[in-house]
Amino acid sequence: MKTAVFSARRYDKTMLTRANAQAGHELRFLEERLSATSAPLAAGCEAVCVFVNDTVDAEVLAILAAQGTRLVATRSTGYNQIDTAAAERLGMAVVRVTDYSPHSVAEFAVGLLLAVNRKIARASVRTREGNFDLDGLMGFDLHGKTVGVIGTGKIGTIFARIMAGFGCTVLGYDRYPSAAFDTIGSYVPVEQLLASSDVVSLHCPLTEETHHIVNAEALARAKRGAILVNTSRGGLVDTNAAIEALKTGQLGGLAIDVYEQEASLFFQDLSSTIICDDVIQRLVSFPNVIVTGHQAFFTEEAVGQIMQTTIDSISAFERGVALVNRVPPPTA
Numbered sequence: 611m612k613t614a615v616f617s618a619r620r621y622d623k624t625m626l627t628r629a630n631a632q633a634g635h636e637l638r639f640l641e642e643r644l645s646a647t648s649a650p651l652a653a654g655c656e657a658v659c660v661f662v663n664d665t666v667d668a669e670v671l672a673i674l675a676a677q678g679t680r681l682v683a684t685r686s687t688g689y690n691q692i693d694t695a696a697a698e699r700l701g702m703a704v705v706r707v708t709d710y711s712p713h714s715v716a717e718f719a720v721g722l723l724l725a726v727n728r729k730i731a732r733a734s735v736r737t738r739e740g741n742f743d744l745d746g747l748m749g750f751d752l753h754g755k756t757v758g759v760i761g762t763g764k765i766g767t768i769f770a771r772i773m774a775g776f777g778c779t780v781l782g783y784d785r786y787p788s789a790a791f792d793t794i795g796s797y798v799p800v801e802q803l804l805a806s807s808d809v810v811s812l813h814c815p816l817t818e819e820t821h822h823i824v825n826a827e828a829l830a831r832a833k834r835g836a837i838l839v840n841t842s843r844g845g846l847v848d849t850n851a852a853i854e855a856l857k858t859g860q861l862g863g864l865a866i867d868v869y870e871q872e873a874s875l876f877f878q879d880l881s882s883t884i885i886c887d888d889v890i891q892r893l894v895s896f897p898n899v900i901v902t903g904h905q906a907f908f909t910e911e912a913v914g915q916i917m918q919t920t921i922d923s924i925s926a927f928e929r930g931v932a933l934v935n936r937v938p939p940p941t942a
Contacts, residue, residue, distance in 0.1 A: 611928040612636045613683075614652035616644040617661040619877060621913065622685070626659075629917040633925050643873070649673040657681035657924055662688065662904070663873035668696035675700040681927045683920050688843060689937050690816045698939040705923040705935045709764075711912040716768035718906035719811055719841045722865035726837060726900045727752070746897070750808075753777035758807030760784070760800065760823065761814030761842065762791040769811055770794045781807060784814070804832040809839065816843035826851035835862035841906040844868040849889055856896050863898040867906045876903045 615626060618639040630637060638655060642648040644664035650673065652658050658679055660666055666682060671693060674682075682692060682704045689706050697704050725731055728749040736743070757773045759766045762784040770780045771794050780795030781803045782788075791797070800823075804810065810832065814820050824838065825848040832838075838861060840847055849870050855861035869875070871887060885891060893899050907913070923935050 611657055611924055612638065612655040613657040613659055613924060614638045614640060614655040614679075615659040616640050616642060616648070616652075616664050617877065622661075622917075625913050625917040626921070629914070629921040633921050635921065635924055635928075644670060646670050646673060650677070652679060653677045655679055657683060657927065659683045659685060659920060659924075660691070661877075662686050662691060663876065664691055665873075666692040666697075668693045671696045671700055671702060675702060681705065681924065683923055685916050685920055688815055690843065690845075692937070694937055695940045703927060703933060704937040705920075705927070705933055706937055707916045707919045708935050710907070710915040710919065711909060712764040712768050714909040714912040715765045715813075715841050715906040716772060718867065719765075719769050719813075719839050720772050722841065722867065722900055722902070723752075723809060723811070723837065723839050726839075726863040726865040726898060729897075731900060732897060752809075755779070755808040756781060756806050758783070758803040758810040759791075759795070760803065760810065760812050762788045762797075763813065765841075766811075766813030767791045767794065769813060773809075778809075800828075801831055804828055804836075807833060807836055809837045811839040812842045812846050814842060814846065816845045821845050822848040822851075824848065824852070826854065829855040829860060832860065834860055837861075837863040837865065839865045841867045844870040844872050849893070853889070853892055856899065864893070864896070865900045866893075867902045868904055869893075869901065872904060 613635055615637055618641055623639050640651055644660050646669050649670050652674060658674060680702055682702060684706050687707055692704055694704055729747040733747050753776055755778050757778045758781045759770045760783050762782045767788055767790045770791060774780050774794050782791050782795050782797050783800045783803045787797055823846050829851055852864055894901055923933060926933055
């Protein structure tokens with residue numbers, strides 16, 4: 611089955627080709643992000659394979675459909691970049707990766723927390739320059755602290771379990787409580803979670819309801835000096851509000867692997883260019899902020915499973931069998 615793979619990096623090519631060895635689909639790898647401008651590159655392809663920062667809105671889907679594309683497969687669990695209502699109207703199926711190693715993201719979230727709390731990145735830069743002074747590197751014990759987890763699905767629950775292992779009290783908030791989380795921590799209203807937590811970690815999908823779930827009002831209610839960790843979706847956090855909270859000390863630290871405007875930055879080398887995004891430049895200027903480029907999922911186990919699931923979905927569509935990873939059409 612002819613498939614155009616957008617936003618394809620070297621690791622995508624390697625891992626997707628490996629997963630495709632038995633299936634034998636014709637993969638057309640494209641480094642370009644999918645947009646109305648690049649959509650014609652998929653001409654003649656029955657399927658397109660996209661990633662989190664591709665634009666798959668109604669305009670793009672209409673172009674793809676006119677060219678014969680009938681399947682959109684995203685190499686991610688989240689699918690907020692896809693206009694699923696438009697896809698439904700155009701008779702296009704949308705599939706995602708419903709499950710991959712949740713440990714990859716949960717473990718990375720813990721790593722970010724440790725790095726920002728214990729100033730590990732700053733310490734590493736200092737020692738490379740021969741500076742072994744400890745001034746400015748003091749953190750706090752996680753043992754005995756309260757950690758709030760917003761979003762208690764598989765990833766959030768694993769993160770909670772790890773933090774419980776550190777000796778933390780774990781609080782959770784989710785509209786859909788998990789029995790697994792109940793064995794680890796306690797569910798509380800989000801207002802109580804924010805007010806009580808020394809650390810808040812976000813593990814929920816980006817929806818209209820969760821957009822800017824951490825905004826100026828939420829940050830004002832939070833415990834002063836708390837650390838915020840986000841490895842889920844950039845739009846969960848009002849970045850400008852977070853900057854203001856960092857400036858006043860209301861927010862004690864910020865560790866993010868995702869960013870609201872990441873589409874124009876992430877997954878590319880911009881080290882030799884002038885970055886015009888003033889917000890990200892302001893963020894990375896804070897000594898108590900760590901920003902990474904959407905790499906929490908990036909382990910051999912997770913990426914391998916993502917690619918295999920994607921190929922399996924394309925194969926199922928080609929054979930005309932049930933798509934177990936199909937995104938359900940939106941309800942009216």
